[in-house]
Amino acid sequence: MNDIAHSLHHIYARFVPAPNMEMLFWLSVTIAAFVAGMRIQIRLGRAPWANPVLFSIAVVACLLVLTETPYATYFTSVKIISFLLGPATVALAIPLADSIRLVTRSLPSMTLALLAGSLTSVVSGILLVMLFGGSHEVALSMAPKAVTTPIAIDITKQIGGIPALTAAFAILGGIIAAMIGEATLRRLGVTDWRAHGLAAGIAGSGIAAAQVAQRDPVGAAFAALGIGLNGLVTAIIVPLVLYLIPA
Structure with a gap:
């Protein structure tokens, strides 16, 4: 070898x-x-x-x-590919604009799911690192793992984590969500593409969202919404949760 x-x-x-x-x-x-x-x-x-x-x-x-x-x-x-990650994520706004009426009608019912998903992702990531004896720095890097990579890296820089580690967590989480997300939801009896898209956007960011976008335009719209709102909510939640983590 x-x-x-x-x-x-x-x-x-x-x-x-x-x-x-x-x-x-x-x-x-x-x-x-x-x-x-x-x-x-x-x-x-x-x-x-x-x-x-x-x-x-x-x-x-x-x-x-x-x-x-x-x-x-x-x-x-490959810096050009890294740069294009941002515009590619923004491009998901196209199916979102096409389904804006449906999204608006579903917005109240999505709020609770969004908050629950974002909070669960942040807290579970931190607790998992603490459970296995990981360092404070690794816990900070794990907190924004479900956010799309560019936003996750910026959040980590602000809170003192390791950006490269956060990027790895975000990409790995996106791959896992893309691989098992749809099958898991269908086994639980969830067939609505709105739910699939929102779950992909919250749990798996751009990678899982792209998987859903290939399957259904409505799912793509809700995935775009999940990515954007999850990034916003996580950026607010993470600093608040930091007070609960022993330094």
Whole structure:
């Protein structure tokens, strides 16, 4: 295995020596891995467990290890993708605008679900870290785990957590929600796409919301609403909950 890794690193260093080539290489690899993951998921009948984000993360991580490429180098190469994460999240406002009347009628009944979901996510994340003896800093990083990644990182910076760890928690939570969220709700007898979308937006942020958006436009609208409102509510709840955490 070490010989294979050494050979791949040698080939990589020989053929991708220039910074511009390196940036183009990792950008292309990331996009290609995600497209391949999408095609695999489509071939498997859009199975939720065949998540393209998880697939692309696994592929890119393996290549980074095998080529001995520092994460800082990779992040610089794909910074444009990180930048586009914000506009992609905002684009979910399109189905929200299309279903605005339905959303407005459902708003009162969603308020309790939103508050319960946001509070449960924050408190459960903190208690889980404390239960396993994690540090105060890790608990702070875990608190905004269900918020979409850009907002979660900003919240963590403000409260003194570790942004990189929060990003990992947020992405992992989104992948898990995308993989098991719909199946879990259907087993509980929940078939309304409004509920599926709102749950995806609150529990799984953009990754789970994108999964729902592929299935139903109404679900996409409520997922967008869940992402936005959950970010707002979590930003308010987290500082309040901090007073209950021993430093």
